[in-house]
Amino acid sequence: MKTVVIGSGSWGTALAQVLCDNGQDVILYGNCREQIEDIEQNHRNSMFFEDVELHPDLHATLEVEVVADADIIVLSVPTIAIESVCRQIDPLLKKSVIVVNTSKGFHPETNERISEVIRRFISPAHLHSVVSLIGPSHAEEVVIRLLTAICAVSLNDDDAKVIQELFSNDYLRVYTGNDEIGSETGVALKNAIAVASGVLSGLGYGDNTRAALMTRGLAEMIRFGVAMGGKAETFIGLTGIGDLIVTCSSRHSRNFQAGYEIGKANDAQAFWKYNKKTVEGVRTAKVVHELAEKMGIEMPIVNEIYSVLYEGKDPKRSARDLMLRDLKPEA
Numbered sequence: 001m002k003t004v005v006i007g008s009g010s011w012g013t014a015l016a017q018v019l020c021d022n023g024q025d026v027i028l029y030g031n032c033r034e035q036i037e038d039i040e041q042n043h044r045n046s047m048f049f050e051d052v053e054l055h056p057d058l059h060a061t062l063e064v065e066v067v068a069d070a071d072i073i074v075l076s077v078p079t080i081a082i083e084s085v086c087r088q089i090d091p092l093l094k095k096s097v098i099v100v101n102t103s104k105g106f107h108p109e110t111n112e113r114i115s116e117v118i119r120r121f122i123s124p125a126h127l128h129s130v131v132s133l134i135g136p137s138h139a140e141e142v143v144i145r146l147l148t149a150i151c152a153v154s155l156n157d158d159d160a161k162v163i164q165e166l167f168s169n170d171y172l173r174v175y176t177g178n179d180e181i182g183s184e185t186g187v188a189l190k191n192a193i194a195v196a197s198g199v200l201s202g203l204g205y206g207d208n209t210r211a212a213l214m215t216r217g218l219a220e221m222i223r224f225g226v227a228m229g230g231k232a233e234t235f236i237g238l239t240g241i242g243d244l245i246v247t248c249s250s251r252h253s254r255n256f257q258a259g260y261e262i263g264k265a266n267d268a269q270a271f272w273k274y275n276k277k278t279v280e281g282v283r284t285a286k287v288v289h290e291l292a293e294k295m296g297i298e299m300p301i302v303n304e305i306y307s308v309l310y311e312g313k314d315p316k317r318s319a320r321d322l323m324l325r326d327l328k329p330e331a
């Protein structure tokens, strides 16, 4: 089976290397010449992994036509690019493929989950199924083969198993799941909570604060995910609490890092002016804030991070307002 990974950024490179390690037929497609040439000529992707030497059999190309004879297509681009990539590849496909989504977030305008976007823009004749391969997995650690566990989530159980077997090895353990709504809302929302975690650290708060944020953030993730149609128990798995833990407490997380800078400056202006990295939680905070307001779901942390990012609210005041909300039981 031939796999094409689309997106030569950090996650696409790390996942393509996993498949090389597993002896699979894989090629990485990207639209950035510098990244592709670096991989092909130097076995490195220095823009993302400074000193990591990549698998010698990892090949990368600027030619999107490689998707034509693929059996499996892995999408590793930011959520804002998912629609355009699907539109670009659909006319090129010659087989019915499994599309593996690895992005975490929602469509920036329609607020759809990413599996829904893929089903809308890849024609049924070309789409065998969608599998989301998601969970706690910083690319910086997977690329140096540190032990990691994630989940292949799909409405098609057989294809979830295909993807599980394709990617599993002695450093990457892949579970399967079928709660697409719960898992995809979980991995999206944890990014917004991770921005808040960074803000609180940047403001100088400590471990107690982070534990409180993660616990109450999880409560919001469950409330929102269940209202969208997901199962509560999914949120105590890898695509819920697992991904929340790794993103809220890791120096690798770009969501955490962005929040940290905002907290340190006690202001989000510099983030909007200078950030060039993929920080999915920022858009997710907006999508979830809007959806939750429409559906009447109580999301105090997401609403505060939305106010900091989009309404210029002072982060310190946001933290204080969260502490001084009406007192209530923990539920």
Ligand SMILES: NC(=O)C1=CN([C@@H]2O[C@H](COP(=O)(O)OP(=O)(O)OC[C@H]3O[C@@H](n4cnc5c(N)ncnc54)[C@H](OP(=O)(O)O)[C@@H]3O)[C@@H](O)[C@H]2O)C=CC1
Pocket (backbone or CB within 6 Å): 006, 007, 008, 009, 010, 011, 012, 029, 030, 031, 032, 035, 048, 076, 077, 078, 079, 081, 084, 085, 102, 103, 104, 105, 137, 138, 139, 140, 277, 278, 280
């Ligand atoms: N990094 C990680 O540890 C993990 C990331 N994810 C998720 O994976 C998704 C991708 O993130 P990540 O790899 O980190 O992001 P990066 O910013 O590291 O890389 C994104 C890559 O996608 C490329 N790209 C953007 N638009 C297109 C397009 N239209 N066609 C082809 N390539 C395109 C970018 O190219 P260019 O540089 O030219 O813009 C870049 O190479 C996100 O949703 C993220 O949440 C999930 C798990 C782990």
Ligand SMILES: O=C(CO)COP(=O)(O)O
Pocket (backbone or CB within 6 Å): 104, 135, 136, 137, 138, 139, 191, 194, 243, 246, 247, 252, 253, 254, 255, 256, 278, 279, 280
């Ligand atoms: O999703 C991730 C880890 O599971 C990556 O997190 P960041 O996008 O915050 O770096």
